[in-house]
Structures are given as C-alpha cells and as structure tokens.
Amino acid sequence: MDTIASTSHRTGPVAESILVGVAAVIAFGVIPLAGSDYLMDAVLTPFLALALAAVGLNVLTGYAGQVSLGSAAFFAVGAYAAYNLHLRVPELPLLLDLVLAGFVAAAIGIVFGLPSLRLRGFYPAVSTLAAQFFVQWALTKFGWFSNDNPSGVIDAPALSFAGYSFTSAAGRYLFSLAVVTVATILTLRLLQSQTGRNFIAVRDHEIAAKVIGVPLLQTKLLAFGVSSFLIGVAGVLWAFAYLRTVEPAGFNLDRSFQILFIIIIGGLASLRGAFLGAAFIVVFPLMLSRLGAALLGGVFDSGVLEMSQRIVIGALIIAFLITEPRGLIALWDRFRAAIGRRTGRPRQDISYN
Amino acid sequence: MTTLRHLKFALGLVAALAMAGAPGARADEQFFPLQSYRVGPYAAGGTGFFGGFIDYLNLINIRDGGVNGVKLTWDEGETQYEVERGVEVYERLKNRPGVAAWNPLSVGIAYAMIDRITKDKVPLITVNHGRTDSTDGRVFPYVFPLLLNPYSETSGIVNYIASREGGVDKLKDKKIVVLYHGSPYGKETIPIYKLLADKYHFSVEQIEVPHPGNEQQSQWLSIRRAKPDYVVLRGWGVMNPVALKTAQKVGFPADHIIGNVWSNSEEDVIPAGDAAKGYIAITTQASGAEYPVLQEVIKTVYGAGKGNLDDKKRIGSVYHNLGIVNGILNVEAIRIAQAKFGKRTLTGDEVRWGFEHLQLDPARVEALGAKGLFHSINVTWDNHEGDGRVTFQQWDRAKWKVVSDWIAPDWASLRPIIEKSAAVYAQEHGIKPRTSGDDPVSQ
Numbered sequence: 064m065d066t067i068a069s070t071s072h073r074t075g076p077v078a079e080s081i082l083v084g085v086a087a088v089i090a091f092g093v094i095p096l097a098g099s100d101y102l103m104d105a106v107l108t109p110f111l112a113l114a115l116a117a118v119g120l121n122v123l124t125g126y127a128g129q130v131s132l133g134s135a136a137f138f139a140v141g142a143y144a145a146y147n148l149h150l151r152v153p154e155l156p157l158l159l160d161l162v163l164a165g166f167v168a169a170a171i172g173i174v175f176g177l178p179s180l181r182l183r184g185f186y187p188a189v190s191t192l193a194a195q196f197f198v199q200w201a202l203t204k205f206g207w208f209s210n211d212n213p214s215g216v217i218d219a220p221a222l223s224f225a226g227y228s229f230t231s232a233a234g235r236y237l238f239s240l241a242v243v244t245v246a247t248i249l250t251l252r253l254l255q256s257q258t259g260r261n262f263i264a265v266r267d268h269e270i271a272a273k274v275i276g277v278p279l280l281q282t283k284l285l286a287f288g289v290s291s292f293l294i295g296v297a298g299v300l301w302a303f304a305y306l307r308t309v310e311p312a313g314f315n316l317d318r319s320f321q322i323l324f325i326i327i328i329g330g331l332a333s334l335r336g337a338f339l340g341a342a343f344i345v346v347f348p349l350m351l352s353r354l355g356a357a358l359l360g361g362v363f364d365s366g367v368l369e370m371s372q373r374i375v376i377g378a379l380i381i382a383f384l385i386t387e388p389r390g391l392i393a394l395w396d397r398f399r400a401a402i403g404r405r406t407g408r409p410r411q412d413i414s415y416n
Numbered sequence: 417m418t419t420l421r422h423l424k425f426a427l428g429l430v431a432a433l434a435m436a437g438a439p440g441a442r443a444d445e446q447f448f449p450l451q452s453y454r455v456g457p458y459a460a461g462g463t464g465f466f467g468g469f470i471d472y473l474n475l476i477n478i479r480d481g482g483v484n485g486v487k488l489t490w491d492e493g494e495t496q497y498e499v500e501r502g503v504e505v506y507e508r509l510k511n512r513p514g515v516a517a518w519n520p521l522s523v524g525i526a527y528a529m530i531d532r533i534t535k536d537k538v539p540l541i542t543v544n545h546g547r548t549d550s551t552d553g554r555v556f557p558y559v560f561p562l563l564l565n566p567y568s569e570t571s572g573i574v575n576y577i578a579s580r581e582g583g584v585d586k587l588k589d590k591k592i593v594v595l596y597h598g599s600p601y602g603k604e605t606i607p608i609y610k611l612l613a614d615k616y617h618f619s620v621e622q623i624e625v626p627h628p629g630n631e632q633q634s635q636w637l638s639i640r641r642a643k644p645d646y647v648v649l650r651g652w653g654v655m656n657p658v659a660l661k662t663a664q665k666v667g668f669p670a671d672h673i674i675g676n677v678w679s680n681s682e683e684d685v686i687p688a689g690d691a692a693k694g695y696i697a698i699t700t701q702a703s704g705a706e707y708p709v710l711q712e713v714i715k716t717v718y719g720a721g722k723g724n725l726d727d728k729k730r731i732g733s734v735y736h737n738l739g740i741v742n743g744i745l746n747v748e749a750i751r752i753a754q755a756k757f758g759k760r761t762l763t764g765d766e767v768r769w770g771f772e773h774l775q776l777d778p779a780r781v782e783a784l785g786a787k788g789l790f791h792s793i794n795v796t797w798d799n800h801e802g803d804g805r806v807t808f809q810q811w812d813r814a815k816w817k818v819v820s821d822w823i824a825p826d827w828a829s830l831r832p833i834i835e836k837s838a839a840v841y842a843q844e845h846g847i848k849p850r851t852s853g854d855d856p857v858s859q
Contacts, residue, residue: 105507109500203600213607213837214547215600216527218844306503308528310600313499349504352494365494366454366463 090240095233103236104305110345111239112300117325117337118250119293124323125332126254127286128266129179133191134294135318136175136198140168141295142302142309143208146217150210158224161242161299168295169288171198176287180280183269195319202311216310219303235304242300246293251334253289262286263332294322328380330390339391348376446483446750446761448473448490449509451520456496457653460683461735465521466492467724468739469746474717474724475709476747483750484759489514499524510536514761517541517746517771523601526559534558538764539749539771543742544677544700548604552838553772553800554849558764560771562745563700563793563804564677564825567834570608571825572806573674573698574616577646579823587616593639595659596650598626601678605650608830615829629655636662649675649697656684657692664691671696671810681734685811693813698806701741701790703816705732708785709740734816741790748784749774772797772853791822797853803827 094103116138123129145164148155155163175194179187202208202215209217222229222238229238253259261282264272273279302309321344329340355368363371387394450469453462473488482488491512493505502525506518510532517539520526526542530550533540534557542550543562550559564572577592578584594609596602606622613620621642623635629651636659639647647668649659656679663673675684675697682703685692705714710732717723718731730736753762753770762770774795776784781792795802805822842849 101507101511105504109504203598203603209600213604214523214527215603216524216547218527218531218841306499306528307531308499308524310499310524310527312524312599353508356493364454365452365492366459369455369494369496 091237095237098233098236100232104232106346106349108236108239108305109301110341111236111243112297112305113322113325113345114338114341115243115246115300116294116297116322117329117341118247118334119290119297120322121326121332121334121337122250122254122262122293123286123290125326125330125336126259126266127262127283127290129176129283129286130185130188131191131290132188132316132319132323133172133175133194133198134322135314135316136191136194137168137172137291137294138298138301138318138322139198139202139309139311139314140171140291141165141298142219142314143202143217144168144295145299145303146219146309147208147210149220156224157220157222157303161296164299165292165296168298169292172287172291172294173284176284176291179283179287192316195316199311199314202314216308219307219309222303229304239300239304242296246296247334250289250293254334258282258285326390328383328390330392333390333392335395336390336392339395343391348372351375444482444486444761445489445514446486446516447512447514448488448516448746449505449512449518450490450492451495451502451505451518451522451525452492453495453497453522455494456498458497461681462497462521463725464681464730464733464735465739465742467730468736468741469519469743470724470739471713471717471736472709472740472743472747474722475713476743478716478720478722479712483747484754486750486754486759486761488516488747495520495522495525497522497524499528503528506532510538515764516750516762516767517764519543519742519746521545523547530556530559533764536764537768539768541742541746541771543745544738549834549837549841551799551801551834552849553796553798554851555838555842555847556800557850558768560795560800560802562771562774562795562800562802563741563790564806565801565834566604567608567830568801568804568825568827569676569698569806570605571612571827571830572823573648573676574609574612575823575825576698576806576808576820577674578616579820581645584616587618590618590646591642591644592618592620592646592648593642593644594620594622594648594650595632595635595639596622596624597629597652597655598624599652601652602650608833609648611829611833612826625651625655625659627655628653630658632658632662636666636668639663639668640666645672647673649673649679651675651679651684654687657686657688660685660688660691660695670694674698674808680809680816682730682816683735690813692811695811696808696819697811697816699734699809699816700804700806701734701737702788702807702818703732703734703737703809707787707789709744709789710737712785713740737789741786744784744786744790745774745776745793748776771795772800774802797850 116134120131120134123131141164144167145160148160148163175190178190182190209215222235229235261277264277265282325340325344326337328343330336351372355372359368383391450466452466453459473490476483477488491509493508495501495505502520502522506529515538518529518533519541523545526540526546529540540559541562544564546561548565548567550556550561551565578587581587609620609622623638625632625635649656651659660670663670670692671694673695677698680697680699685695714731725731749770750767752773753766757766772795774793776793778792781787791805793802793804805824807818807822808820809816810819
C-alpha cells in the first residue's frame with residue numbers, strides 16, 4: 064500500500080516501454096486518422112478531461128490522504144479563469160491561458176486547503192465542500208466572471224496554438240491528449256520524488272511524518288495546490304475542447320462526486336487507475352447506452368433503457384468493489400499477473416501507479 | 417470478470433464505430449434527432465414536451481402519410497437535462513441522413529450547440545426559451561427562439577398587469593416584486609424589469625430564491641413588508657409550489673401572483689394544493705384537449721395505440737400542448753421549404769429557409785386545427801422569434817382556464833437591446849451580420 068515505484072522497476076523495462084509505445088502510437092497516430100468524429104468528440108475528449116481531473120484528485124486524496132468534495136469547484140475555476148484570461152488579455156497564447164488558469168485554480172485550492180492543517184480524516188471534506196458551494200455561488204452572483212452575459216453562460220473560443228487552430232474533432236482530441244499526457248508525466252515525476260514520498264508519509268501517519276521531519280504545512284498545501292492545478296487544467300479542456308460552452312450549473316456537487324467515484328473505482332493512489340476509472344464512468348455508460356439502444360431501442364423508450372443502464376452500472380460497481388476493493392487497477396494487475404504465470408514469466412508484484 | 421468486461425467494452429466500441437458511420441440515405445424521409453429527458457429531475461417536462469412533439473409527428477405520418485409524402489422519422493437520446501449528455505447525443509445523431517432541426521428544450525444544451533449547428537448548417541429550435549439575442553437572425557442564422565424569448569415574456573407579463581389595472585398609464589406608482597430563481601436563467605430578466613419599470617414608472621423589487629428554493633419563508637416575509645400589488649414568480653421546479661404555499665401562509669392572494677413560462681405547468685401547481693387556486697401564469701399555448709388538432713391526435717394516434725404519453729390524462733396538459741405546437745411549427749417550416757425546394761428530403765439549410773419564412777396567420781392556424789391553442793407566428797430572416805402572442809391562464813384547482821386575450825409584448829422597445837447583445841456576440845465570434853434574407857449564410 065505504500066509504494067509508488069513505477070511499474071517499470073518491476074516488469075521488464077523493455078516490455079513496459081513497448082506497451083507504452085504501442086499505446087502512444089494508437090492514441091496519437093491511429094485514432095486521429097481512423098476514428099470517427101463521434102469517437103473523438105463525444106467519447107475520448109470528455110474521457111481525457113475527466114481522467115486528468117481524476118489524476119489531480121488522486122494526488123490529493125489517493126496520495127496525500129485528504130478527502131476532497133470540491134473538485135467541481137476547481138474544475139469551474141479553471142474553465143472560467145481561462146475564459147477571462149482569453150477575453151481580457153487577448154495577447155496571451157491559449158496554452159499560456161491554460162497554464163495560468165491552472166495556477167488560479169491552484170491558488171483557490173490552497174486557500175480552501177488551509178483548514179486541512181487543523182482538520183483530519185474526513186473533516187477536510189467539509190472545507191472543500193465549502194469551496195464547492197462558494198465557487199458556484201460566486202460565479203452565478205458576479206456577472207463579471209461571465210462577461211455580464213445575461214444568461215450567465217459563456218462561449219469558449221476556438222482552440223489555437225502557435226498559429227494552428229484545432230477546430231476539427233481530431234484537432235481538439237489531439238490537443239487534449241497532448242495536454243493530458245504532459246500533465247500526467249509531470250505528475251508521475253513529482254510523485255516519484257521526495258515530495259511524492261512526503262505526500263504518502265502524511266497520508267499514512269501524520270504524526271510519524273512530522274517526527275521524521277516532513278514539513279506538514281508545506282506538504283499539505285502543495286498537495287492541494289498540485290491537485291487543484293491539474294483539476295483546473297482539466298476544467299479548461301472540458302470547457303474549451305469538449306463542451307465549448309460553460310454554465311456554472313454544470314459544475315455542481317454531482318460533478319465532484321463523479322470525479323471522486325472515478326478514483327475510488329479506478330483505484331486510489333494510482334495514476335493508471337484514474338484513467339481506468341474515467342473509462343468506466345465516462346465511456347462505459349455510453350457504450351452500454353449505444354448497445355442497449357441498438358438491441359432494444361425499438362422495444363423500450365429511452366427512459367426505460369436509461370434506468371436499466373443505471374441498474375447495470377450500479378451492480379457492476381458493487382461487483383467490482385467486492386472483488387477488488389482497491390479498484391479496477393488492482394483487478395487489472397492481478398489479471399496481468401495471472402497471464403504472466405500462465406506464460407511462465409515470473410510473477411509480478413502488484414504496483415500502484 | 418475482467419475479461420468479460422473487456423470483451424463487452426470491445427463489443428460496445430465496435431458497435432459504436434459501426435453505428436457512427438451513417439447508413440445510406442433512404443429517399444423521402446426527414447429526420448428529427450430528439451435530445452429528450454425522460455429520466456431525472458425534469459422528466460415531467462421532458463415526457464410531456466417530447467411526447468406531444470412525437471404525437472404530432474405521428475399524426476402527420478398516419479393521417480397525411482408525411483409532409484407531401486415525405487415521412488417524418490425520429491430517434492431519441494436521453495440527456496437527463498445534462499449538457500454533456502446533450503452534446504453526446506448531438507454528436508451521435510448529427511450524421512443521420514435528412515436531419516431537419518434540433519429541439520433540445522434546454523437552455524444549457526442549446527448554448528452548447530450554437531457553434532456546432534452553425535457549422536453543420538442545421539436549425540436549432542428553442543421554442544419559448546433559449547438565448548434571447550438569437551432572436552436577431554442577422555447574427556444567428558440557424559437559431560430560432562420561436563414564439564417567445566425571455567425578454568418578450570417579461571414585457572408580456574407587464575402588459576398583462578397593465579391590462580388588469582386598466583392601461584399602461586395605470587401602472588404608475590404600482591409596486592411589483594419579482595421572485596426569481598437564483599440561477600443564470602432566473603437573473604436573465606433583471607435588467608428588463610428595471611427598464612420597463614423606468615418606462616412605465618412603477619417600482620420593482622427583485623428578490624432571489626437560492627436553488628432549489630424549498631425554503632422561502634424570509635423572502636415572503638420581505639414581500640409582505642413590501643406590500644406589492646403583484647408578485648411575478650420566475651421559478652423553476654420545486655420552487656414554484658413552495659412559493660404558492662408560502663404565499664398562502666403569509667396571506668398574499670394567489671390571483672396576484674403571475675407565473676412565467678417555467679412556472680406555468682400542472683406539475684408546478686398540483687403539489688401546492690389549495691394554495692394554487694386562483695394563481696395565474698403566462699403561456700404561449702393554451703392547455704386543454706378541446707382543440708381540433710388535439711382531438712385528431714387522440715383519435716388517430718392514441719386510437720391506433722401509438723400515443724407517446726403513458727398517462728392519457730396528460731393529453732392537453734401545458735407541456736404536452738407545447739410539444740404539439742412545436743410539432744406544428746417544425747412541420748409547417750418543412751412544408752414551406754418544400755414549396756420552394758421541392759417535395760423531397762431537405763437539407764438543414766433548406767429547412768432553415770423554411771423557418772425564416774414560417775408565417776402562420778390566425779386563419780392558417782385555424783386551418784391546422786389549432787385555433788385558440790396558439791395565436792400566430794411571423795418569422796422573418798432577421799426576426800427569429802416571430803412575434804408570438806401570449807395569453808394568461810388561471811388555475812382553478814383542477815385545470816387551467818384562459819383568462820386574457822392574446823397579448824402582444826412590446827417588441828419595439830426590446831429589439832435595440834437584443835441587437836446590441838447580438839452585435840457583441842458577432843464581434844466576439846468574428847461573424848459578419850447578414851444584410852438581407854437572400855444573403856448566403858457563410859461562416
């Protein structure tokens with residue numbers, strides 16, 4: 064439970080590199096050429112945005128042990144900050160807007176993280192819940208954030224970077240994929256550093272961590288900052304690359320829970336788990352819905368199908384968590400270890416990132 | 417377990433990819449992609465509206481064999497009123513052949529679609545709601561907030577109050593409180609009430625009810641202190657019955673509360689019980705099933721067992737009739753466009769032309785069997801709302817009863833604000849406004 068070492072230390076580094084390479088070729092090369100607009104615009108782009116948000120929440124909850132119910136607030140802060148930066152400082156390139164929006168979200172995250180210095184266990188959840196309600200209220204209350212648009216909904220500008228404009232489905236997908244890839248790699252590096260070990264020390268035993276000289280204040284606030292930064296960037300992708308519009312109501316408590324469930328189902332303290340969890344929560348219901356509509360669409364109306372899907376997904380979640388409380392990623396690792404045994408390779412230890 | 421899941425996932429992916437590729441177009445069909453919501457907190461509105469819409473499309477297919485022989489088809493995607501699901505359904509259904517128009521009945525989903533439908537050149541219909549400045553067809557060629565936008569609604573309510581007081585000059589020194597839902601939707605009309613208060617010299621106080629609005633004691637105590645002549649209820653969902661019940665508790669008469677279009681359905685008043693008796697609300701379409709078109713729907717569609725509503729008692733309810741009127745408007749736009757382009761499957765841009773010439777005078781409305789159901793519509797290339805009239809209905813504990821004439825909002829005062837807002841949008845998005853209806857629509 065207390066290791067963050069990369070898988071490559073354990074599996075053969077060559078095999079692991081090949082796997083990552085193949086995934087990268089498919090994601091960056093094959094899908095943009097062969098995938099349909101629907102696959103990229105409606106399935107993969109939201110998947111990438113929520114996966115990045117889950118990576119962010121995992122830093123805070125999975126690694127540093129601080130439960131947060133305010134993810135949607137930081138998501139919203141990112142989206143609105145990028146919109147306002149773009150609107151009010153049009154000279155800035157969009158990529159810089161994206162990074163700055165992340166920093167704005169990080170600043171808000173640190174402010175709401177302050178109470179966690181005095182609160183432990185589940186109580187920080189209450190302070191982040193305050194962020195959730197406060198941010199949504201402020202965005203609705205003050206028209207400035209939405210440029211005084213009478214209905215409070217903003218239109219996101221088209222994505223562009225260094226003279227290229229990403230207006231096609233493939234462009235938006237590649238933009239999101241590139242941002243998510245870079246952010247995930249940087250997060251992985253951070254978690255493998257002393258800072259990452261400090262996060263885990265704080266999570267596993269706060270007093271012991273203090274005794275061995277981990278700076279509690281700095282570590283906790285850094286976890287809040289990094290986490291909110293990533294979630295804020297994910298919010299920008301959600302608003303600019305996926306929906307291309309933003310309304311405060313889209314960032315309600317449901318969204319916070321959705322992100323929390325992604326990391327619980329995917330596996331806490333595992334970056335790969337965040338992606339698996341996002342796939343389960345975002346992509347799987349869509350597939351199920353398409354399959355249901357194709358097979359039974361003529362028999363039942365869409366409401367009945369929707370209800371049945373909820374039942375199926377709910378049952379699956381319970382089944383998964385009973386089989387493997389540590390999430391999908393642990394299931395996946397067991398599965399791979401079993402294959403390894405069968406093919407005569409030595410058994411691999413389960414890893415968590 | 418895991419293998420099974422992966423297998424399922426792969427199967428789903430394959431199915432999705434297969435379906436994403438559009439099947440070959442069949443001749444003479446016009447397709448309506450429906451982003452319906454039959455599940456979730458707004459299901460009552462969704463089932464009524466989409467039920468009425470589908471009932472009318474069915475009527476045209478069964479009774480007339482389609483529009484001039486062109487069959488109407490549709491497919492539903494469940495959105496639960498959530499924007500991201502609406503976008504997903506859009507991406508899923510947009511490549512189907514012969515898409516006529518989109519009718520999401522959700523402001524959030526409509527906003528997310530404006531860029532997309534403009535690029536794809538397919539009309540987006542937001543009957544009774546939507547983005548107010550999309551009324552300006554010069555800037556929003558594909559968006560149609562038919563019959564009523566939020567600003568016209570505000571003006572219609574004020575004009576109705578004036579008619580009850582005996583003329584707009586009698587509004588002087590009257591006091592109106594607007595009780596609004598604490599959301600972008602609720603706040604949208606704040607400047608318009610101020611504008612009209614200045615124009616007609618009445619005083620207005622606007623009080624916010626935080627979402628969801630199931631506790632309004634303090635707001636209604638403020639109202640009691642303010643002693644207004646009228647309260648306008650700009651509510652949403654549970655806020656409406658709670659407002660009526662709390663009004664009764666503080667002793668404010670229900671017949672001086674005027675509801676807006678999202679506070680005007682049976683679902684808004686029935687939970688309030690006795691407190692709703694006498695309550696008045698604006699509407700663009702009368703409720704009730706006595707209109708000839710409703711009678712034909714009951715006979716032809718429900719008679720053939722193809723009715724969409726599970727509960728037949730809801731036939732003729734506010735949302736069901738809104739769906740029927742929406743069906744009439746969509747079908748007539750297609751008919752008008754067919755007269756110009758030929759009796760065949762039309763492209764989205766051709767249907768847009770039809771909507772821009774959607775002119776139904778009271779005589780035509782009567783011929784369609786909808787006399788009294790709605791008044792008339794007169795859409796032009798630069799006025800995408802079409803000067804819809806409004807009427808007011810009073811709840812008598814069992815059903816809505818129309819209590820006013822068809823009232824015209826003060827469009828002339830509102831148009832400059834709409835044009836200003838549209839101009840800002842045009843500038844932000846680099847759109848060059850059209851200067852005549854014949855201009856080709858380019859993006």
